Amino acid sequence: MGFLRRSNAGILGRGKIAVEFPIMEPIYVESFITPAEAQALLATAQSLPWTRGKFRGRPVPREEVWIGPYSYRFSGRTLAPAGWTSEIAAVRERIRAQYGGAYNSVLLNRYLDEDDSVSWHSDDEPEMDPTHPIASLSLGAPRVFRIRLSGTKDDAQSYLLTSGSLLVMPPGFQQAYEHCVPKSTTACGTRINLTFRRMKLPGEA
Numbered sequence: 001m002g003f004l005r006r007s008n009a010g011i012l013g014r015g016k017i018a019v020e021f022p023i024m025e026p027i028y029v030e031s032f033i034t035p036a037e038a039q040a041l042l043a044t045a046q047s048l049p050w051t052r053g054k055f056r057g058r059p060v061p062r063e064e065v066w067i068g069p070y071s072y073r074f075s076g077r078t079l080a081p082a083g084w085t086s087e088i089a090a091v092r093e094r095i096r097a098q099y100g101g102a103y104n105s106v107l108l109n110r111y112l113d114e115d116d117s118v119s120w121h122s123d124d125e126p127e128m129d130p131t132h133p134i135a136s137l138s139l140g141a142p143r144v145f146r147i148r149l150s151g152t153k154d155d156a157q158s159y160l161l162t163s164g165s166l167l168v169m170p171p172g173f174q175q176a177y178e179h180c181v182p183k184s185t186t187a188c189g190t191r192i193n194l195t196f197r198r199m200k201l202p203g204e205a
Contacts, residue, residue: 068105
């Protein structure tokens with residue numbers, strides 16, 4: 001499958017010839033954990049302290065939980081850190097064992113139904129380590145995940161993220177690409193995704 005690419009002459013689509021920067025394609029694993037493991041983790045995650053914040057005075061179209069070394073400030077709101085659960089910590093270790101990484105935090109998003117979503121964005125806050133990958137584990141209802149080059153509005157690539165699947169975005173990906181989970185055009189149930197990342201610690205540049 002060809003992936004979106006950027007040239008030194010501007011934004012290009014798939015298959016067009018140009019002098020290009022290296023392509024950073026995500027790793028997609030459809031069944032990183034088994035259906036039974038995904039169902040058990042989904043049930044456990046439901047009991048976390050979910051909150052629905054506000055952005056520019058309007059409710060955010062999803063619920064969130066933050067687990068990390070300090071409070072997370074982004075998009076005009078602050079999430080206080082919850083504690084690691086043994087189940088989530090175990091998944092972090094499985095990701096590290098198979099794909100490397102020193103993940104010290106995870107943002108969980110809960111999409112209750114087809115109307116919950118997240119708009120186009122990059123996970124590139126200054127506190128995040130840009131030299132580290134971001135790994136996203138999906139649980140529950142399948143949802144479409146779209147990726148496009150930053151600064152363009154066309155030629156997006158779509159993945160259907162099913163329960164138990166893992167998408168690993170490599171180091172530097174957030175500086176070149178943006179992603180979203182659009183509203184679903186069909187009715188669907190709850191989806192939770194866990195985005196493991198590494199936050200810079202005090203004293204790190």
